[in-house]
Amino acid sequence: MSAPKLNVADVAGLARLSLTPDETTKFTAQLSQILAHMETLGQIATGDVPEVVPPAQPVLRPDMPTPSLSVEAALANAPAQSNDLILVPKIVE
Amino acid sequence: MSSPAKWEAVIGLEVHVQLHTQTKMFCGCINQYGGAANSQVCPVCLGMPGSLPVPNEEAIRKTILTGLMLGCRIAPVARFDRKNYFYPDMPKNYQISQFEDPLCAGGAVGLDPFLFPKDLQESDEAKAKRSIRLTRIHLEEDVAKSFHYEERSGIDFNRAGTPLMEIVSEADLRTPGEAFAFLGSLRQVLLSGGVSSADMEKGQMRCDVNVSVRPVGQKEFGTKVELKNLNSISGVRRALEYEIGRQIGAVEKGEAIQHETRRWDDDAGATFTMRTKEKAHDYRYFPEPDLLPVRTDQGLRKAAESGLPELPAALQARLMQENGVTAYQASVLAADRVLCGYYEKAAAGTKHKAAVANWILNDFLATQPDPATSPVRPEFFGELAGLVVEGVINSAQAKKVFAELMANPASPKAIVEKLGLAQISDVGALAAFCDEAIAANPRSVEDYRSGKSNAINALKGFVMKKSQGKANPTQVDEILKAKLSA
Numbered sequence: 224m225s226a227p228k229l230n231v232a233d234v235a236g237l238a239r240l241s242l243t244p245d246e247t248t249k250f251t252a253q254l255s256q257i258l259a260h261m262e263t264l265g266q267i268a269t270g271d272v273p274e275v276v277p278p279a280q281p282v283l284r285p286d287m288p289t290p291s292l293s294v295e296a297a298l299a300n301a302p303a304q305s306n307d308l309i310l311v312p313k314i315v316e
Numbered sequence: 317m318s319s320p321a322k323w324e325a326v327i328g329l330e331v332h333v334q335l336h337t338q339t340k341m342f343c344g345c346i347n348q349y350g351g352a353a354n355s356q357v358c359p360v361c362l363g364m365p366g367s368l369p370v371p372n373e374e375a376i377r378k379t380i381l382t383g384l385m386l387g388c389r390i391a392p393v394a395r396f397d398r399k400n401y402f403y404p405d406m407p408k409n410y411q412i413s414q415f416e417d418p419l420c421a422g423g424a425v426g427l428d429p430f431l432f433p434k435d436l437q438e439s440d441e442a443k444a445k446r447s448i449r450l451t452r453i454h455l456e457e458d459v460a461k462s463f464h465y466e467e468r469s470g471i472d473f474n475r476a477g478t479p480l481m482e483i484v485s486e487a488d489l490r491t492p493g494e495a496f497a498f499l500g501s502l503r504q505v506l507l508s509g510g511v512s513s514a515d516m517e518k519g520q521m522r523c524d525v526n527v528s529v530r531p532v533g534q535k536e537f538g539t540k541v542e543l544k545n546l547n548s549i550s551g552v553r554r555a556l557e558y559e560i561g562r563q564i565g566a567v568e569k570g571e572a573i574q575h576e577t578r579r580w581d582d583d584a585g586a587t588f589t590m591r592t593k594e595k596a597h598d599y600r601y602f603p604e605p606d607l608l609p610v611r612t613d614q615g616l617r618k619a620a621e622s623g624l625p626e627l628p629a630a631l632q633a634r635l636m637q638e639n640g641v642t643a644y645q646a647s648v649l650a651a652d653r654v655l656c657g658y659y660e661k662a663a664a665g666t667k668h669k670a671a672v673a674n675w676i677l678n679d680f681l682a683t684q685p686d687p688a689t690s691p692v693r694p695e696f697f698g699e700l701a702g703l704v705v706e707g708v709i710n711s712a713q714a715k716k717v718f719a720e721l722m723a724n725p726a727s728p729k730a731i732v733e734k735l736g737l738a739q740i741s742d743v744g745a746l747a748a749f750c751d752e753a754i755a756a757n758p759r760s761v762e763d764y765r766s767g768k769s770n771a772i773n774a775l776k777g778f779v780m781k782k783s784q785g786k787a788n789p790t791q792v793d794e795i796l797k798a799k800l801s802a
């Protein structure tokens with residue numbers, strides 16, 4: 224089974240996960256198996272199969288306001304707040 | 317020294333536009349600024365676990381409408397995707413956007429010559445009337461607003477989740493002036509469809525610019541630089557002028573252009589490195605599992621079609637052809653639909669449609685009116701134009717009527733009567749004035765008869781003075797000439 228190119232350390236970095244070298248090795252093996260399994264789907268000839276068009280529209284919302292939360296409720300779970308703003312570690316671009 | 321003929325710039329724009337809707341993209345919180353911080357939020361736009369997005373039909377309709385106005389292909393089936401990244405202004409850690417199947421693809425923005433910077437309107441680049449291709453238009457949600465303090469940042473989620481349309485151009489633009497005209501022309505179309513107010517200075521339209529330089533004639537693009545922090549259409553022009561000069565200067569010195577994002581500082585008039593792009597962003601897009609694909613072929617496209625306005629180019633052509641206004645006037649009117657509506661009302665009841673355009677675009681506009689609420693009824697301008705063309709008042713008198721019209725709005729006919737301005741067009745009365753003038757100015761008469769045709773002006777002046785400015789100047793001219801050549 225040939226798995227597609229996979230760099231677990233990269234993906235973990237994007238997801239802000241810190242993995243130990245052992246974990247990286249372990250997950251690389253596991254994820255490779257999963258991806259290799261998915262690759263088998265590619266063996267099915269789908270050239271003549273028309274694309275499945277969703278039968279129905281998703282539920283759309285008319286453009287009508289509904290009540291929002293109170294500021295108190297909105298901030299209730301914030302770890303830190305000031306002047307009704309949710310405080311977070313300083314963001315620098 | 318950089319020689320402008322040797323290098324050309326290649327410019328592409330990504331324009332974000334805030335849509336005019338009552339509510340946010342995926343929840344019913346109101347889409348409006350100025351409320352107390354975090355007062356227009358709910359579990360959906362705060363990204364609370366377990367909440368589900370429900371798309372705003374109006375935002376989809378307005379995006380399709382924009383695509384129709386710009387000649388895009390409308391996808392029969394469009395999809396939403398998740399764009400994954402970590403940033404505190406996006407509480408879900410992903411933004412719902414569109415990646416594989418945007419609502420609109422292709423299309424173009426035609427550059428209106430009058431929407432180039434004033435100093436370039438007569439230039440070849442303005443006259444070329446180029447059409448700039450679009451890559452795509454998609455719909456996404458805006459992020460929260462952040463405020464930065466000494467040690468921390470504060471987040472207001474009122475803007476989070478509001479509908480944001482992204483319009484991406486092909487790298488077809490070649491000059492800062494074209495980028496300026498592109499944004500102005502695009503804004504005109506967006507305004508005409510009521511899609512957005514699209515004011516860059518208010519953040520309703522935001523623009524990122526990609527720019528590179530290459531030797532004229534080269535096919536391959538140079539290394540591109542992304543410019544950010546552009547807060548006005550003229551700022552985009554200034555930033556591009558600077559950045560193109562900087563890149564040409566660097567290349568001519570043999571330096572390589574870095575693939576990077578640079579920040580425009582309008583006060584300094586320069587761009588500065590923000591971050592280098594060693595690695596392309598990997599947003600790990602995948603189809604949004606909480607939303608079904610959107611079918612536009614089941615009513616949404618039809619609904620958008622029914623809202624199609626008369627497009628700026630068509631409106632301009634009609635006004636020039638049917639009303640005889642100039643190309644410049646047509647462009648001004650097309651850029652301001654409220655003013656245009658006012659003008660069309662004013663012109664509706666009169667034959668003198670071009671004269672009405674002059675009054676409204678020169679005199680009325682100079683008073684900085686709000687045509688939507690002005691107490692001066694548009695029909696008054698039709699009437700005023702008629703009074704001049706029909707010779708009831710002359711142009712000097714018309715200026716007086718106009719001033720009175722602004723001060724105490726009333727029918728121009730009534731104003732003419734009130735101010736006792738009506739022009740004297742009675743041939744007998746005018747002839748009497750002319751005889752008086754000839755008798756009182758023998759030297760001018762002699763001069764005129766000896767070939768100094770300008771001498772007639774002294775006689776005309778005499779008549780105008782005697783008649784307190786009420787004599788019909790065209791008739792006076794005719795009568796005097798007849799009498800003097802007799």
Ligand SMILES: [Zn+2]
Nearest residue numbers: 343345358361
């Ligand atoms: Zn909400």
